[in-house]
Amino acid sequence: MAQMEAPAGGGGKHKGGVRSKKMSTRVDLTPMVDLAFLLISFFMLTTTLNKPKAMELNMPKKTNIEEEKQDVGECQVMNVLLDTLDQVWYYDGLKVAGLQKTTFAGDGGIRKEILRKLKAVPTECPPGKKWVDANKNKVKDEGEVVMGPRDAIVLIKMLKGARYKNMVDILDEMDITGCKVYAIQDPDPIEIEAVQNGGVVKEFARETVTQ
Amino acid sequence: MPKVKIPRKSTIVDMTAMCDVSFLLLTFFILTAKFKPQSIVAVDVPTARTTRPVDNAITITVNKEGKAFISVKEKSTRYAMLEKLVEFSGDHYPGIKDLTQTQKEFFSLSDTWGTPIGQTKQVTSLNGLEFKKYQEEQMAGIPYDSTSNELGDWVMAARYATGGDIKIAIKGDKDSDVEYVKQVIKRLTEKDIHRFVLITSLAAGGDAAEAAPAEGGEPK
Numbered sequence: 559m560a561q562m563e564a565p566a567g568g569g570g571k572h573k574g575g576v577r578s579k580k581m582s583t584r585v586d587l588t589p590m591v592d593l594a595f596l597l598i599s600f601f602m603l604t605t606t607l608n609k610p611k612a613m614e615l616n617m618p619k620k621t622n623i624e625e626e627k628q629d630v631g632e633c634q635v636m637n638v639l640l641d642t643l644d645q646v647w648y649y650d651g652l653k654v655a656g657l658q659k660t661t662f663a664g665d666g667g668i669r670k671e672i673l674r675k676l677k678a679v680p681t682e683c684p685p686g687k688k689w690v691d692a693n694k695n696k697v698k699d700e701g702e703v704v705m706g707p708r709d710a711i712v713l714i715k716m717l718k719g720a721r722y723k724n725m726v727d728i729l730d731e732m733d734i735t736g737c738k739v740y741a742i743q744d745p746d747p748i749e750i751e752a753v754q755n756g757g758v759v760k761e762f763a764r765e766t767v768t769q
Numbered sequence: 770m771p772k773v774k775i776p777r778k779s780t781i782v783d784m785t786a787m788c789d790v791s792f793l794l795l796t797f798f799i800l801t802a803k804f805k806p807q808s809i810v811a812v813d814v815p816t817a818r819t820t821r822p823v824d825n826a827i828t829i830t831v832n833k834e835g836k837a838f839i840s841v842k843e844k845s846t847r848y849a850m851l852e853k854l855v856e857f858s859g860d861h862y863p864g865i866k867d868l869t870q871t872q873k874e875f876f877s878l879s880d881t882w883g884t885p886i887g888q889t890k891q892v893t894s895l896n897g898l899e900f901k902k903y904q905e906e907q908m909a910g911i912p913y914d915s916t917s918n919e920l921g922d923w924v925m926a927a928r929y930a931t932g933g934d935i936k937i938a939i940k941g942d943k944d945s946d947v948e949y950v951k952q953v954i955k956r957l958t959e960k961d962i963h964r965f966v967l968i969t970s971l972a973a974g975g976d977a978a979e980a981a982p983a984e985g986g987e988p989k
Contacts, residue, residue, distance in 0.1 A: 586784070587784030587785055587787070587788045588784050590784070590788050591784050591787050591788045594791035594792050594794075594795050595791050598791060598795050598798060601795070601798035601799060601802060604802075605801075605803075609823065610938070610968050611820035611821065611823070611968070611969055611970060611971055612820060612822075612823045612826075612938055612969060613819055613820055613821070613967050613969055614964070614965070615964075615965045615966065615967055616963060616964050617954060617958050617963045617965070619961075619963055640947070716947045716948075716951065718946070719946055719947075719948070720946070720947045721943065721944055721945070721946070721947060722815060722941040722942060722943055722944070722945045722946070722949075723943035724947065725947045725950065726815040726816075726817050726967060726969055727815070727817070729817075729967070730817040730818055730819055733818075733819035734819060742951070742954075
């Protein structure tokens with residue numbers, strides 16, 4: 559307990575007596591407020607920034623209605639294959655023989671090829687033969703992609719043993735290049751063989767695009 | 770004329786009230802902030818540049834070995850999820866039909882679940898310490914092969930429990946075989962689920978350089 563200092567002896571009559579100074583009870587709270595706001599901003603920022611981030615992926619619905627299926631011209635198709643060594647292989651349409659190797663490196667890699675295809679398709683390719691706008695009168699689901707008659711379509715095929723990271727990378731490229739129509743498919747045996755042979759296709763010639 | 774006297778006012782403002790308010794806010798934020806639950810399954814998510822924040826989702830974690838786990842945030846949802854699973858798939862999995870209240874409670878306490886449905890009864894009977902050990906050492910993952918699509922049943926149960934419009938997030942390890950994720954997606958499309966989100970983290974400079982070692986980094 560704080561003790562009161564009792565005046566000594568005869569009651570402080572002499573002049574030079576110890577006089578306790580009157581201190582103000584006010585404390586400057588400004589630094590405390592500063593600190594509090596600093597902590598508030600810290601908590602606000604860390605709590606909101608901790609939300610998980612994600613990319614969207616829409617898989618096609620299986621349909622048996624003939625009208626909903628779309629005819630894709632060979633010219634519109636670009637095939638992208640991902641192998642086990644983080645490499646990307648690509649070829650246009652059905653020409654497996656034209657298989658080429660590239661990487662995920664920024665502007666020089668697969669991105670350049672996708673952009674080239676996206677640019678070339680609307681001017682050079684005839685629209686798909688049987689193209690009907692099946693989605694015209696339908697209420698669309700959120701995020702559903704409607705393919706136009708002259709859109710490029712990228713078929714993404716991942717070989718067994720490819721890293722999941724590469725799948726995310728190629729989907730990322732789709733978003734970066736603005737390629738709206740793409741599909742994830744299983745690779746054909748001939749494509750697997752071609753990639754394993756370093757891009758060399760033996761005697762087969764593929765005849766149809768398997769959808 | 771008499772001089773107009775402007776009274777001199779002190780420039781010192783009383784900070785007490787402001788201090789009160791700021792500490793009130795601080796307490797609010799500290800109390801409402803939730804701690805990130807320690808993830809039982811270690812997964813290194815890939816990075817991507819195009820990302821959107823995800824609010825509420827059923828998360829399917831696929832680890833490096835291809836084991837799948839399901840995580841739902843809210844405890845009440847987890848409880849409802851188990852109830853729905855019993856309701857809709859109880860005939861397929863007779864083992865879960867006679868779970869007791871305590872076992873269901875035990876289930877809903879666990880943030881992440883990765884047990885084949887057949888073992889649910891056995892695992893929910895463990896005590897806390899045993900369960901922790903089980904989680905660390907022998908959690909088998911939820912089967913998702915073409916013959917027993919248990920993962921699909923879990924996700925459907927979770928969707929029923931949440932009203933259906935919840936997102937399905939897939940959290941895969943960046944170095945894992947893409948085949949596992951592909952299988953998971955395939956199993957879920959069989960259940961008529963077509964929209965997914967893939968959990969990624971925002972790409973930083975270091976990781977982009979890893980993606981293209983020969984070219985020496987990522988041009989911005």
